[in-house]
Each structure stands twice: as structure tokens, then as C-alpha cells.
Amino acid sequence: MWSKVFYFTMVPMVYAAVAIFIGGLIFKLAVVLFSKRFKGSLATYPKRLPRPVGVAVEALAVPSAFKKDKVFWLFILAFHISFFLLFIGHLELIREFKWIQLIPHEVFLGAGAVGIVLIISVLYFLFRRFRSPWREISVPEDFFILILLFLTMFLGSHLHLSARFYAGGGAFDIPIEAYREYLSSLLALKPVVPDGIAYSPHYVLVALHIFLANLVLILIPFSKVVHMVFAFLSLDLKRK
Amino acid sequence: MEKEKIQELKSILKSRLNRPLRYYTDTCTRCGICYDSCHAFYGIPKKEYSPVGRAEVVRKLLKKYTRPSGFLFPYWGDAMKLGDAVLDQVFEAAWSCTGCRRCMVNCPFGIDTGQIMGVAKHLLIENGTAPEELIMLADAAVEKGKSIDQFKEGYKQVIHDLEKEVQKKLNLPSPDGLIPMEKQGADILYVGLAGAHSIVNPAIIFNAAKANWTLSFFEAVNFGFFAGDPDKTNFIAQRIIKEAMALNVKEVVIVECGTAFRILRALMGKLPFRVSSIVEVIHRYVEEGKVKLNKNSVSEPVTYHDPCQLGRNGGVFEEPRAVIRKIVSDYREMSPTREQNWCCGGGGGLVALDNEDFRIKTGKAKKDQIVATGAKIVVTACENCVSQLKTIKGGYGLDIEVKYLSELVCENLAIQSSE
Structure with missing residues (x-):
């Protein structure tokens, strides 16, 4: 029975999660882009940079956080940069990309540091919300998403670091090739869960990691994480 | 709270959900960077006077009535149902916000709490709990717009008295025509306020600069905007726009009133004339040498x-x-x-x-x-x-x-x- 549950998590649920993620984002964008436009301007001044540059700087460098709280700003940047590196790292779990290997490295880039930085950042965001005044403005969604991200990243980091630690044989026996076979088969729409994963005693951890990652993907369009897209649009309004 | 009233308020929430509001509802992460960027919070440090605290009151209502998650899992985002206690919170949020948008400048996502408070004020109007003073002032401005001809002669007489003050200041031989009205093809339509100071001082400056200008019959202030009524806001602004178009002026100059200036310059869409603040016009006249000032004549800080x-x-x-x-x-x-x-x-x-x-x-x-x-x-x-x-x-x-x-x-x- 558990093998069926794991297979469901590893295959049909992944397809469903990706479909909901992409469909959800398209739906959300369609809803806002077809909703009534504001006839005037919501701009604030001064406009020191050209519009696209200004939006990019504000969205990516978060100067408002830098001015207000430098520790928070550091964690915001650490989290978002690491998240980007994490995305690249997962691309490498599909197959090898030459452009990613410009800096020669073993999968993942950062030798495990990226995951650790993400975990620390998420814990900082979470514990920050336990304190006043952030505790008062937080809603259950805020805690749930951070806990979900923490668990996903913790398991992912554990799988990665263990594989790295036991590389060449040992207790942790899921080789990188098994992940590549699994993910590329998903991409090719000929899904298989390779023996390297399915017969590993750590299959449960992989399945749990994938399950949590599926939940993250499903939640992105319908939670505040949608700021990954909307931040650029709302900042653009400020400069129109 | 009556069901019909709740339905009316829900329809307002839905009608106000334009593109910016959708961004502002979905994007806020409650990071709290804006928390102490509000002057009200600086003076009275409580959550309700922080920008995010204020905005969340409206966002929680929007979540409840315009998002499936608010209907299915209200606890997820703390979605709130309409009710008298919630509308009290809406009142406190709306009427402690000046719409200064300092929080917007300090928000990593550029969320305009002023826009969100516009929804709050609209809800209060529909609920009958908006401040009566502002509603009455907005109604008076709308009424004046509808029946301006009844006001014209009396207003011209008041203005004629003010011309004497302009004459005295500029040592001119006659007060006649120093504050022109209904002047077709004037370069500038100046829109003042009810107070004499808002007309006399600019009139002195326009005359000193020998400007081709005319005075509006209307006051620039938009009490419809202050009250939070979009229809009255539009009507009150349109009075001035129609007057400017009828007189075929090139520029509408707004009195020292920030909101009136922003409404006409930024919120009414594209207009067939330029909109300036009297501040910009004074600066222009000074730079062009049309108005000369006594340099360093004030020594106090x-x-x-x-x-x-x-x-x-x-x-x-x-x-x-x-x-x-x-x-x-x-x-x-x-x-x-x-x-x-x-x-x-x-x-x-x-x-x-x-x-x-x-x-x-x-x-x-x-x-x-x-x-x-x-x-x-x-x-x-x-x-x-x-x-x-x-x-x-x-x-x-x-x-x-x-x-x-x-x-x-x-x-x-x-x-x-x-x-």
C-alpha cells in the first residue's frame, strides 16, 4: 500500500502540482490583466531611475528593507538568491547543463551551503513572526508557508548532504543518476521511479520531500508567494 | 447586521477590486517593513495605526468575499465576515489614514494603503457611518456644480471686493479686472478655495507676472475624494474640467491644496490641458523674471x-x-x-x-x-x-x-x- 502512496506522490501528484502551478499562475495573471485598470497614475516621486530599471532594482535589491532593517534585508537577499540557486540545482537533477557548469561543481552548486542558508533564512523569517509587532500582523498562512518551506528544504538538504557525505557507497545509497532518471522520465512523460530510489531504505524521505514540494508548487499561485510575480507588477504601478 | 446591508457592502468590495487592488490584496507578505512608516503609528504606536494593520482589515474582508480560499478556509488568511464590530475596525483604519502614501514609498512591493483605505471609506459611506461633515461638504460641492448659474452673480460681487486688496498691494490705479472671471481663451484657469487668501495672494502674483488668467467659479478642494465617494469625486473634479474646456484654457492651475492638485493631475486620466500647482507657476514666474522677489529679505530660520x-x-x-x-x-x-x-x-x-x-x-x-x-x-x-x-x-x-x-x-x- 505504501508503495502505491509513494508512487502517487512521486508521479501523478507531481504532474498535478505542476499543472496547478502553471495553470494557477496563468489564471491569476489573466484575472488581474482582465480586471479594471486604474485610469489615473499611482506614481510616487522622485523617479530616479528609468521605469524598468527602477522596478528591477526595487524588486531584486529590496532597498526599502535595507533602509529599515539590515539584518532582515540580509536574510531576504540570502533567501531569494539561494532559492534561485536551488532552482538551478534542481535543473541539474534533470540532466547536466554546460552553462551551469561554467563554474565546475558537483550537483548542487554550493556543496550544500545553499540548502543550509535557505533553512536558516526560513527559520529567521519564522521566529521573526513570533515576536511583536510581527506576531500581531501575521495570519496562519504566514506560519504555514514558512513551516512548509522549512520541512521541504530540510528534507531536501538532508537528502543532498547525505548523498554527498556517503558518495561512493555507504548507508545513503541514492545516486545522482537515479534522480536524473526519475526527473527526466517525468519530463519525457514516461514516468518511472527507478530502482535506485524505489528500493532505497530512504525512499520515504524522497517521497516526503516530493510531497511537500508538490504542496509548495500548488500553493504558490494561491498564496502570498505569488509576490514572486506580482511584486514586479505592483512596483511598476508605483512608477507609471 | 441586516442581510441586505451585507449584500450591498459585498457588492462594493467586488466593484472596487480593480487591477491595483488585486495586486495589493495578493502581494502583501506582511513583512512589516512599513510598520512604523506611518506618522499615526509614530504618535500612537498601536497595530491599528500601522499601514499593514490598517490594510489587513480591508484585505481580510476582500479575502472573505472575493477569494475562494476566504470562503472555503477562512482561517488560512484570517478572512473576516462583515459585521458591526468589523466595520468599527474599518472606520478606525480609514479615518486614521491621511492617504499620505509614505508607507507606499517604504513598501517593498509598492502597496498603496491609500487606495485600500479608499475601499474602506466607500464601505463606510454605504453603511451610513462615514463622517457626516465630509458627506455634507461633498453634497454642497455637487449641488454647486449642478446649479452654478445661481451662484455666479453673488460670487462675482465677492471677488470684486477682493480685487481692491490686489490693487492695494500692487499700487495699481484701478481694481477693475484684476481678478478676471469667465475669460475665454485665457492661458490659465486658476482654481482657488473658499478662503479669500487662496484667491488674493495668487491674484497678486498673476497680476505681477502680467499673466493672461481667469478665476474658476469652483473651489479646488474635493470633499468627495476625502469622503471616499468615487462618483462625487468624479463629479466635483469634472466641474473644473468642463469649465476649463468651455473657456478653452491651456493650463489649469490649482491652489495650494495637495489633494486637489493630485486628483486633477494624476487621477483623472489624460486631460486636454496642462495641470499645474500654483507652486510650480510661482517658480516658473520667478525663474523667467516675471515676478521679482526681495532677496534674503527674511533672516529668521x-x-x-x-x-x-x-x-x-x-x-x-x-x-x-x-x-x-x-x-x-x-x-x-x-x-x-x-x-x-x-x-x-x-x-x-x-x-x-x-x-x-x-x-x-x-x-x-x-x-x-x-x-x-x-x-x-x-x-x-x-x-x-x-x-x-x-x-x-x-x-x-x-x-x-x-x-x-x-x-x-x-x-x-x-x-x-x-x-
Whole structure:
């Protein structure tokens, strides 16, 4: 029975999660882009940079956080940069990309540091919300998403670091090739869960990691994480 | 709360959900960076007066009635149902916000709490709990727009009396025509306020610059906007737009009233004429040499308060400073300044309400700023700001004088000999 549950998590649920993620984002964008436009301007001044540059700087460098709280700003940047590196790292779990290997490295880039930085950042965001005044403005969604991200990243980091630690044989026996076979088969729409994963005693951890990652993907369009897209649009309004 | 009333309020929530509101509802991460960027929170540090605290009240209602998650899992985002207690929170949020948008400048996503509070005010109007003073003033402005012909003759007589003050100041031989009205093809349509000062000082400046101008029959202030009624806001603004188009003017110049300026310049869409603040026009005349000022004629320390709607929300920062620097020898900048300047606490219609204690408390940030400059004269360019700065002066016993920029200019005008 558990093998069926794991297979469901590893295959049909992944397809469903990706479909909901992409469909959800398209739906959300369609809803806002077809909703009534504001006839005037919501701009604030001064406009020191050209519009696209200004939006990019504000969205990516978060100067408002830098001015207000430098520790928070550091964690915001650490989290978002690491998240980007994490995305690249997962691309490498599909197959090898030459452009990613410009800096020669073993999968993942950062030798495990990226995951650790993400975990620390998420814990900082979470514990920050336990304190006043952030505790008062937080809603259950805020805690749930951070806990979900923490668990996903913790398991992912554990799988990665263990594989790295036991590389060449040992207790942790899921080789990188098994992940590549699994993910590329998903991409090719000929899904298989390779023996390297399915017969590993750590299959449960992989399945749990994938399950949590599926939940993250499903939640992105319908939670505040949608700021990954909307931040650029709302900042653009400020400069129109 | 009655079901019909809830339905009406729900329909308002849905009708207000335009593109910016959708962004603002979905994007906020409650990071709290904006938390202490509000002058009200600075004066009274409680969650309800923080920008995110305020916005969340409306966002939770929007979530409840416009999002499936709010219907299916209300606890997920703390979605709230409409009810009397919630509408009390809506009232506190809306009527403690001046719409200064300092929080927007400090928000990583550029969320405009002023827009969200526009929804809150609209809900209160529909619920019948909006401040009556503002509703009455908005209704009076709408009524004037509908029956302007009844007002014209009486208004012309009042204006004729004001022409004598302009004549006296400029040492001119006759008062006739110094404040022209209904002048077809004038370059400028100037829109003042109800107070004589808002017409006399600009008239002195227009005459000194020999401008081809005419005075509007309407007052610039938009009580519909303050009250939060989009239909009345539009009607009141359209009175001026129609008058400008009928007179075929090239430029509409708005009195020292930040909100009136921003509404016409930024919120009414593209217009067939230029919209300027009187501050920009004074600066233009000074730079072109059409108006001459007595240089360094004020030796007392002077500071300038950026009205939020003129500076942060209108982009008029340097013009007033350039004019003041020509007149005063000891100009002192406030800190923080320009887009980070603290709101005085009187905008958004708050100054028209019976809330002086609240405004004194929430004016603490402005008081601290003024005191830190050591200035004896505070110049500004907004009717609401002047009223509120005078309230702060009284409330904290400050030894300062509050002046309009146009007033300072007129006091220090280098008068040419009469022709």
C-alpha cells in the first residue's frame, strides 16, 4: 500500500502540482490583466531611475528593507538568491547543463551551503513572526508557508548532504543518476521511479520531500508567494 | 447586521477590486517593513495605526468575499465576515489614514494603503457611518456644480471686493479686472478655495507676472475624494474640467491644496490641458523674471514642509525650495525630507473632522521634525497642512509661524512702480 502512496506522490501528484502551478499562475495573471485598470497614475516621486530599471532594482535589491532593517534585508537577499540557486540545482537533477557548469561543481552548486542558508533564512523569517509587532500582523498562512518551506528544504538538504557525505557507497545509497532518471522520465512523460530510489531504505524521505514540494508548487499561485510575480507588477504601478 | 446591508457592502468590495487592488490584496507578505512608516503609528504606536494593520482589515474582508480560499478556509488568511464590530475596525483604519502614501514609498512591493483605505471609506459611506461633515461638504460641492448659474452673480460681487486688496498691494490705479472671471481663451484657469487668501495672494502674483488668467467659479478642494465617494469625486473634479474646456484654457492651475492638485493631475486620466500647482507657476514666474522677489529679505530660520500630495505624490519638491531660497537667508531642511518627509497628520479630510486630540498626537512626528530644525517659520503649500500645522503649533506650544508659500512670496514681492 505504501508503495502505491509513494508512487502517487512521486508521479501523478507531481504532474498535478505542476499543472496547478502553471495553470494557477496563468489564471491569476489573466484575472488581474482582465480586471479594471486604474485610469489615473499611482506614481510616487522622485523617479530616479528609468521605469524598468527602477522596478528591477526595487524588486531584486529590496532597498526599502535595507533602509529599515539590515539584518532582515540580509536574510531576504540570502533567501531569494539561494532559492534561485536551488532552482538551478534542481535543473541539474534533470540532466547536466554546460552553462551551469561554467563554474565546475558537483550537483548542487554550493556543496550544500545553499540548502543550509535557505533553512536558516526560513527559520529567521519564522521566529521573526513570533515576536511583536510581527506576531500581531501575521495570519496562519504566514506560519504555514514558512513551516512548509522549512520541512521541504530540510528534507531536501538532508537528502543532498547525505548523498554527498556517503558518495561512493555507504548507508545513503541514492545516486545522482537515479534522480536524473526519475526527473527526466517525468519530463519525457514516461514516468518511472527507478530502482535506485524505489528500493532505497530512504525512499520515504524522497517521497516526503516530493510531497511537500508538490504542496509548495500548488500553493504558490494561491498564496502570498505569488509576490514572486506580482511584486514586479505592483512596483511598476508605483512608477507609471 | 441586516442581510441586505451585507449584500450591498459585498457588492462594493467586488466593484472596487480593480487591477491595483488585486495586486495589493495578493502581494502583501506582511513583512512589516512599513510598520512604523506611518506618522499615526509614530504618535500612537498601536497595530491599528500601522499601514499593514490598517490594510489587513480591508484585505481580510476582500479575502472573505472575493477569494475562494476566504470562503472555503477562512482561517488560512484570517478572512473576516462583515459585521458591526468589523466595520468599527474599518472606520478606525480609514479615518486614521491621511492617504499620505509614505508607507507606499517604504513598501517593498509598492502597496498603496491609500487606495485600500479608499475601499474602506466607500464601505463606510454605504453603511451610513462615514463622517457626516465630509458627506455634507461633498453634497454642497455637487449641488454647486449642478446649479452654478445661481451662484455666479453673488460670487462675482465677492471677488470684486477682493480685487481692491490686489490693487492695494500692487499700487495699481484701478481694481477693475484684476481678478478676471469667465475669460475665454485665457492661458490659465486658476482654481482657488473658499478662503479669500487662496484667491488674493495668487491674484497678486498673476497680476505681477502680467499673466493672461481667469478665476474658476469652483473651489479646488474635493470633499468627495476625502469622503471616499468615487462618483462625487468624479463629479466635483469634472466641474473644473468642463469649465476649463468651455473657456478653452491651456493650463489649469490649482491652489495650494495637495489633494486637489493630485486628483486633477494624476487621477483623472489624460486631460486636454496642462495641470499645474500654483507652486510650480510661482517658480516658473520667478525663474523667467516675471515676478521679482526681495532677496534674503527674511533672516529668521525657515523650513519647508512638503505636502504629501504635492511632493511624494506629485513630484513637486524643488520648485518651492528654489523660491524660498531666494527670499530667506537661513533655510533649514527637515529630516527626513522629500519623499520620506513625515505627513503633518491633517490630510485625507482628517483636518475637517472633530478629532483635534488625535491629530495633535499623530502630529508628533511633524512636531519633532520642526523642533529639530530650530526654524521659526514653517512654510508649506497646502491648505490642510497649514491648518494641521497650526493645530500642532497650538497643541505642543511651538514658537513658530506657519505660512503659505504664496503668502511668503507676496510679502516679499519686489513691487514694480504702477503704470
